[in-house]
Amino acid sequence: MSALDRSAIVAVIGAGAMGAGIAQVAARAGHPVVLHDNRQGAARAAIAGIDTQLAKRVAAGKLDAAAHQACLANLSAANGLQDLAGASLVIEAIVENLAVKRALFAELECLCRADCILASNTSSLSITTLAAELQHPERLLGLHFFNPAPVMALVEVISGLASDPALARTLHATAKAWGKKPVLARSTPGFIVNRVARPFYAESLRLLQEGAADCATLDALLREAGGFRMGAFELTDLIGHDVNYAVTCSVFDAYYHDMRFQPSLIQKELVDAGHLGRKSGRGFYDYREGAQRPAVQTLNSDALIDCAVVEGDLGVLAPLLERLGASCIDLTVRAGNGLLRVGEAVLALSDGRLASQRAREDGLANLILLDLALDYRSATRLGISWAQGTAQAAIDQAVAVLARAGISASALSDTPGLCVLRTVAMLANEAADAQLQGVASAADIDLAMCAGVNYPLGPLAWAHAIGTGSVVTVLQHLQAAYGEERYRPSLQLRRSLTANTLLAPETSHE
The missing domain is CATH 1.10.1040.50 (N-(1-d-carboxylethyl)-l-norvaline Dehydrogenase; domain 2)
Known part of the structure; x- marks a missing residue:
């Protein structure tokens, strides 16, 4: 399905930050854009604000002056809702209130052409519910931009129960033509990203x-x-x-x-x-004038380390060995169960168990667990925890060997899954469940999380890199530790243990 022609009029209702941003995106893409707001003068003020922002980009050398003027030429303020009658696409970006939005779309359905696509920028309301009282609910879809719309790449194209799939494809192609990274999703709570x-x-x-x-x-x-x-x-x-x-x-x-x-x-x-x-001015941190940012807690050690023993395959932790070798740590390799011995310390990647539990079950004294890193070749900090009764000398040795590799160590209490590992495992679990329930394809879920909230890697791709079996094991250990269904592994992850179904790039709509 092709994108809307550049000559097609795009109407945006709501001249707040989001509406103005969407109007700017469509105008920059070459569409004539009509901006409407029921507040007197708000649409004209928003266009003036766009002019000011673009002028600053021109002054900074980030935008051509001709592009600035072309964008402004495409923007106009509506005198009333009737000025939107000729639009091919109307995007609503008003208050997040179901009754207000429903009333607006009922009016638009009567006002606009029969082939006009109606879209809501809602971040939380059901598209199915919004469209339910329309005479032609197939015309209404979600077109969820992220703030600020001119900067953020992601656009979620949301289909309700009655939405026309052909119109969803048109909006997807249009958003892509506007320079965005669109994904297709079904209207379920939170869509993909939220x-x-x-x-x-x-x-x-x-x-x-x-x-x-x-x-x-x-x-x-x-x-x-x-x-x-x-x-x-x-x-x-x-x-x-x-x-x-x-x-x-x-x-x-x-x-x-x-x-x-x-x-x-x-x-x-x-x-x-x-x-x-x-x-x-205040939240978890204090932003008031004169307030100081709290220091990151970092362990220090004077221990001298020049050798280590690698026992078996360290899995995703293996790249750490390259850094240790480059730091002139003499490495001895022998068979084993994926452990790194440094002096009295036994280091291992967390598997979701408490350090004390794992030390007891596996018969390991002075066990120190390491957290997950996106890339152990470049990570500058790792979280560590240790089993009860671990000798201070062993902790010092673990901290020292990481320091030799240029990695700062931060202590966590003996907690299952540490910080990064449990976070990534749970992100992957939720992404897998969204895929299982048909909210979106695996590829679109990963794209949404990277383009919408700047994740360094899509949760499903990250699970694939770690190993789906390892992710399921971590979740099972978290569930056992807490005794809560919160950490139950998704059926989709369990299925992928026996079939390569977790990632399916061919289903991407990019």
């Missing part, structure tokens, strides 16, 4: 509540080991806790209180206190 991303916040919040480590340290581990641009506490402070908490509650309620989506009491307390993050 559903699959819940564990990213939830696991850090839980670790904080359990006293595993402080905010700054957990954020640093997600950045410096996990490769995420921001940690969960930095990101929720940026989003705003009122917004992030409301989305979590919405998804939790929509899934009939499935404990995978349980909101955090710690975050609720911040919302109740008005500590909403950057916009209020």
Whole structure:
């Protein structure tokens, strides 16, 4: 299916930050765009704001002056809703209220041409419900941009129960022609991103509540080991806790209180206190003038290490050996069960068990567990935990050998799955469940998480790299440790243990 012709009129309703951003995207792509807002002068003010933003980009050498003027020439403010009658596509970006949106679409259905596509930029409301009272519900789809629309690449094209698949393909092709990375999804709570991303916040919040480590340290581990641009506490402070908490509650309620989506009491307390993050000056961090950022907790050691013993295949941890070898650590390789012995210390990648439990079950003294890293060749920090009774000398030796490789070590309490590993396992689990339930293809889910929230790797691709069996094992150990259904492995992950069904790039719509 081809994209809308550049001559097709695109109407945008709502001249707030999101609506203005969408209007700018369509105008930059060459469409005549009509911007409407029921607030007097709001549409013209939004166009003036777009002019100012683009002028700054021209001054900075990031945009050609001709492109600036062409974009402005494509933008006009509607005098009333009737000015949208000739549009081929109307995108609604107004208040997130079901009754208000329904009333608007009922009016648009009568006003606009029969072949006009109606689209909602809703981030949480059901497209099926929005369209249910229309005479032609097949005309309505979701076209969910991410804020700021001119910058963020992802667009979720959402089909409700009655949506015309041909129109979904048209919107997908149109968004792609606009320079975006569109994905197709079914209208379910949270669509792709707002559903699959819940564990990213939830696991850090839980670790904080359990006293595993402080905010700054957990954020640093997600950045410096996990490769995420921001940690969960930095990101929720940026989003705003009122917004992030409301989305979590919405998804939790929509899934009939499935404990995978349980909101955090710690975050609720911040919302109740008005500590909403950057916009209020306080959240998990203090942004008021003169406030200092808390230090990341880093272990130090004076131990001297010049050799280590590698026992068996270390799996995804193996690239660490390259760094140790490059740091003049003499490595002896022998058969074993995937362990690295350094002096008195026994190092191993976490498998989701408590360190003390694993030490007891596997008969390992001085066991120290290492967290997952996106790439052990470049990670600058790793989380570690150790079994009860581990000698201080062994801890010092583990810290020292990591330091030789240029890796800082941060301690977590003896907690199952540590930080990055449990977060990635739960992201993969939720992504797999979304795939299982037909929300979107595996490839589109991974694309959505990379393009929409800047994940360094799609959750399903990450599970494939780690090994699906390893991810299932981690989840099973988490479930056993907590005794909660929250950590139950998805049927899709279990299926992929016996058939290569987890990733299916050929289903991508890119």
